[in-house]
Amino acid sequence: MKKSYTFLALIMFSFVMNASVSVSEKNALIKFYNATNGKNWITKWDLNTPVTSWFGVELQNDKVISIQLPSNNLVGELPSEISDLVYLKNLNLFKNDISGKIPASIGNMKSLESLRLSFNKLSGNIPESIGNATSLKTVEMFMNRLSGSIPSEIGKLSNLETLSLFNNELEGKIPATIYEMKNLKVLLLNSNKISGGISPSIANLTQLEHLSLFDNKMNGQVPFDIEKMNNLKEMNISYNMFSGLVSSSLSKLDVLNLTMINDKGLAVALPVKVDRNSALASED
Template sequence: MRNITTLFLIILFSFSMFADVSHTEKDALLKLYHFTNGNQWKVKWDLTAPVSSWHGVKLQDDKVIAINLENNNLVGEIPEEILNLVSLQELDLHKNQLTGSIPSSIGKLKEMKVLNLSFNRLSGIIPSSVCEMTNLKNLELYMNAISGELPMQIGALNQLEILSLFNNEIVGQIPTSLYDMKTLKTLLLNSNKLSGTLSNEVVNMTSLENLSLFDNKMNGQVPLELEKLDKLKEMNISYNMFNGLISKNLAVLDTLNMTMINDKGVAVLLEVNNVKNTAIASED
């Protein structure tokens, strides 16, 4: 009986050693490797070895749940086959040389919690299907060449904590649904081409700690409701075309003390009236 038990354990151990992902998932990884010039990566995959040994790939129950290949010299495009990794919870391709666009159906990756494609050369729009990734906690697409408008239903990401899209070519207004994101802690939309106003509904974003709208084309009244965001520690909304009354508290909170651009293209400073808590714009 002891010999039989020992033999069973050996077989079980051997099976676990050689267990691997499905053909579909392995093919998706191979497509990623070949589409991004894998033979020139800093840390390459040994395609003859088990997937579990491949750099940056994390498995759970023989499913790929994470890919972390940041700063690994990936050159090329993200293949559509990446969408076959349906258990993927984290995709981090930060600081590579990826081109092309984000796969339009990326919302199929329902388990995704962290999507970081920042510091690449991606273009095109943010697909509306991103709004279907309701488990997302971290969405970082900054420092690319992404254009178009923010998806209208972005507020559906009701677990999102970090939205970092700075240094792109994003246009249009902030969707009203974004103000419903009560879990959002960091919102970085600076250095884009956003226009329109900042709604007073920003007061609903009760978890917000860091807000940056610096260097856009936004206008209208600076919402005094910003003062009601008790957790807000960092803010930079300067170098827009905002105007109107501000308080001393808001002026101090803003990194550049509310330096705006007027309709003549001149930098103006919203000065605070400490007595009446009102503001006037004066050219510097």
């Protein structure tokens, strides 16, 4: 009986070691490895061994479902073939040296739930096609060199809970579609060049817990509708050019007490009206 168990164990071990991903997925991994200078990674892949042994790659039923390679000295650009990893759920390339544009093919990754590309040197626009990756729950691209406007198509990501794009060179207005993302819990757009105002529709973000628009070029009245957001735990919208009256509760909610930059480039605090109703009356 003992020999039978041993034999079965050997069969199972052999099966696991010989398990293989599809040709297209393996080719996509190899293309990704070469495009990001894999020979100089801190922890490298031995392309002559089974994919099951490749560092940071997780398989499930012979499908690549996760790539976790933070701080691994990836240098180069993301190849468009990354989208051939059609079962990929998590892509974590945090804190590497990846440059170039985010490939438009990212929108073909229908299974992708978490996209972490922060602390790299990515440039160019966020592709509009990202709105097609509708399984996404987390998008983190902070600390890059992304430019252009935030695509309105991002509002198609109805499952999105975290959108973190701070410390880039993004400009233009916040797309109206973002205010319809009912599952959003974290919205961090600070330290960009975003202009325009905050729509009163922000109150639609009933699940939002963290809001940061700090250090942009936004203006107009701060909407009192923010006070309707009962789940909001932390807010920082200071160092913009907002004007008008604010309520004391809004001022206290902001980390920097709604300190703005006036038309002379000086830091000033927005005037606070203790009685919110009178402040609303003044706004009207």
